Amino acid sequence: MSHVATWLIAAVAVIGVITRPKNWPEAWWAVSGALALVAFSLISPMAALGAVEKGTDVYLFLIGMMILAELARREGLFDWLAAYALVHARGSGNRLFLLIYAVGTLVTIFLSNDATAVVLTPAVYAVARHAKAPPLPYLLICAFIANAASFVLPISNPANLVVFGDQMPPLREWLGEFAAASAVSILLTYVLLLMTQRARISSTIAPAGELPPLPGGAGIAAAAIAATAVVLLAASAMAWRLGPPTCIAGLTAWLAISLLKRASPWPILGKISWSVVPLVAGLFVLVQAVDGTGAFIGLIHEASVQARQAPAMTALMGGGLAALASNLINNLPMGLIGATVAQGAGLSAHLTGALVIGVDLGPNLSITGSLATLLWLVAIRREAEDVSAGEFLSVGSVVMPLTLLATLAVFACQGIH
16 A cells, blocks of 8 residues: 555656646655655655765756856857857858757757756747747757757766766767767757758848857856866766766856956856756655665566667667656656666666667657756746647657657667677
8 A cells, every 4th residue: 555655646746747737846746745755654764865865966967057057148158159050040041940959959968958948048039039030940949959969978968867877987988879879869850850840940031240249258158168068078088976076167167257257156046946956856755765666676677688688679679668758757757767777677888878868869759758848848938939738749759759769779789799
């Protein structure tokens, strides 16, 4: 009976995170579910604290990246990048689509998919309005590239840290595993997304005029981000945890810009979505409690057997199932489940990588698939734009399945020796 209660509380909490009834924040549902499990003695306080502690690296990573993204936003770096795309589009709607896609790819790779969804989206909306072009095709870029480019580097998506946990591969090994698959994911997503939006993209758009000079603060923010990227690449190459250096880099950049501009540092902290941290912590507790019921034993056993007998097929099937489940329960809980199964079954880094692809790329099917897409939806609604679940699915059902199949096929073939 206690197992049923655990599953029920966890299910209600996850559904609340995805659907946000009464517009209550996602974190409220995750934390309330975790507290309910403790209150009803379905998980011990020590086990719950242990689950929260497992996410320390992810929390530090998120804090560092949110600070860097907010610095870039406040100093006008994202607005300048979007203006750069508009100027170099030279009046072509299709060229603007390509350039915004390229900017979104770079932001996702080096600042994570959440930065693309939250911070780049408003800048892209402003550019589309300035170009007198329908905003939606360009806004969709931010949602789709945020997932499609999110396994180029370990830092491109917090879910990567969740799935691999303490088993994060060094950078050289990561690039060897994911470089070809990432290229397929990014290129094919572009082609298919352009195909679905071609009728909505104006062939000509309003000219942009001169490119404004890069604001001084934006230059400092860009330098801080570049320095952070170097630090994180070095940390990844040495197989260090990525959370502490990311957090230190973000805090250092925050203080440095405040000192250089002789401005108060505190306003930036007020703009950061701190609720993401308790959201992730609550999800760690929920998955830990469900795991304690033995719910994943069958999955772990089957994954272990299939990994030995047919590794290439296991990569395809594992990535596909992770993608489907991400759209049903959101990719953050799915990432935690994937980590539990991968570690329990002793999966290789390659097979765990297939789960990462499913968790990262799979959410391009539906609007509830990833936290980044949900944050993107909030961002476009602030600009008086909206996309229904059905409208997003009509695009995602064309873009995601073909891209996922091709990406996983390339990735699985790499594991055949």
